Amino acid sequence: MFILAESSQRTHGRNAQTSNIMAGKAVAEAVRTTLGPRGMDKMLVDTSGEVVITNDGATILKEMDIEHPAAQMIVEVAQSQEEEVGDGTTTAAVLAGHLLAQAEDMLENDVHPTTIVEGYHEAAQIALDAIDEMVLDATMDDETLHQVAESTLTGKGTGGLTADQLAKTVVEAIRHVEGEEGIERDNVRIHTKVGASSNATELVEGIIIDEEPVHDSMPRHVEDANILVIDFDLEVRKTDVDTQYRIDSIEQLNAAMEAEETELRGYAKTIAEADVDVVFTTDDIDKRVASFLANEGVLAFEKLSNEDARSIARATGAKRLGTLDGLDSEDFGHADDIRVKRVGDDDLTFIEGGAAAQSVTVFVRGGTEHVVDELERALDDALDVVSVAAESEEVVLGAGAAEIAIADAVRRAASGIEGRKQLAVEAFADAVDVLPRTLAENTGMDPIDALVALRAAYEGGDVMGVISEGETGSIDDPTKYGILDPADVKREAVESATEAATMIIRIDDIIAAK
Secondary structure, X not given: OOOOOOOOEEXXXXXXXXXXXXXXXXXXXXXXXXXXXXXXXXXXXXXXXXXXXXXXXHHHHXXXXXXXXXXXXXXXXXXXXXXXHOOOHHHHHHHHHHHHHHHHHHHHOOOOHHHHHHHHHHHHHHHHHHHXXXXXXXXXXXXXXXXXXXXXXXXXXXXXXXXXXXXXXXXXXXXXXXXXXXXXXXXXXXXXXXXXXXXXOEEEOEEEEOOOOOOOOOOOEEEEEEEEEEOOOEOOOOOOOOOOOOOOOHHHHHHHHHHHHHHHXXXXXXXXXXXXXEEEEOOOEOHHHHHHXXXXXXXXXXXXXXXXXXXXXXXXXXXXXXXXXXXXXXXXEEEEEEEEEEEOOEEEEEEEOHHXXXXXXXXXXXXXXXXXXXXXXXXXXXXXXXXXXXXXXXXXXXXXXXXXXXXXXXHHHHOOOOXXXXXXXXXXXXXXXXXXXXXXXXXXXXXXXXXHHHHHHHHOOOOOEEEOOOOOOEEEOHHHHOOEEEHHHHHHHHHHHHHHHHHHHOOOEEEEOO
16 A cells, blocks of 8 residues: 655654764764864855855854755754854754764664653753853953953954954943843944955944945035935836826926926925935935935935844934925934945945944954955854843853763763663763863864863862863863853753754654655
8 A cells, every 4th residue: 555655755763763863963073173262164165156164053054055854953953052142053063963872872772762852851951950050150240241252252263353352342342232121232233344454343333334325426424413214215206007198399398397306306305404414215316316415415325225224223213204294303313423434445334423322333344255254253153142141140161161060960960860761861961071072172182081181170179171272272270261151052052952852863754755
């Protein structure tokens, strides 16, 4: 009896479990060498020849265009980690892959998948409790946040800038958008421009848009500006139906042209009389309207993206209008300074000060597209991580020290768990051990010796980590080097990796149909 279509493919039982676990392990192995400050980069080339060079786990997995459904779950783990806390994507993917590897050994020893899943979930809860216990009693001042940012940035592609220099910029940006109700992370933008050394990267108190004035005669610098943001064309109005007009004389043609001219001049007059200094629209501006506005000394920009228009409105306090009727000063935004600057071969518009200063922009420079792209990814992660740390006010030691403490807590708790579930809990601890072992390996140390030294130090009451100093690294106290990670990054990695691994382990049938 044929139930499935002839084109369908089915894999079930142990073969299905093996296939899924191998796919998950392969994904984890693909990013494992990027973990830590001494992690290496990956070069990814797509079918059109576009090249991406990065060591960001989420970016690597996204660009790999993975098709295997189980492997895709590991990709989603990294994406979830990126969206929630900004960093720890490689950690989450590697942990998920090694939870699957440990499960493979248990399946071969006839441990039931449900038992493994129950053991993993219990171990994950023990791990989360351990993270809560190791949260440092630290004040979230600028120095602490600087250490968090620097820990995240170390080892990433930062061009000619040091992690210390970028960390200062990141902390300054987050502090700028911090208010009584918390941190407005969306008010921090990153704008990239190729053509200068990465040392030219700076923090702008305002926003930057990649636009130029619609008319050459318009002013390129406006102070104390009233800003109008609109979402319609400044052109001759068009009817909703196709209409033809018959003109029998030159007088009728002149009258039609005069009416059109009057309408267009009316736009400019209305804007100028409302004391508007700068106009931004997401649609088109007729060349004649642009000329009239230039004569009135009004600076105007057209065809803005919806994102740029939203950012300008949000930063300056402007309302986005759909008509010029009844213009009121309450509809306008305000900025101390709007300046069009020549940067390289292009014009950029800087909107700074006043209400616009509620937003900040990290203006990223770099000699090549690859440099600025990787700088943007690194800064984006650091901004997210510092924001999370500042809001949660919870940090733990980095450099693998937290993972050693988690593995020890899980391993000690396993002795009090009865039945085969104990094997799964112990396997969870072994999977967590892979993280500091990988850090040591990527640093150039012997991974086994490093793991033994870390465990021995922890059992002796000293919390140590893998420090990337010198040619081969060392085992030392992360506190001395200011290596800190937000506790939420560790929590999210444990939770998301466990969820993905347990979901894959429970699958015993794969049916692929066209």
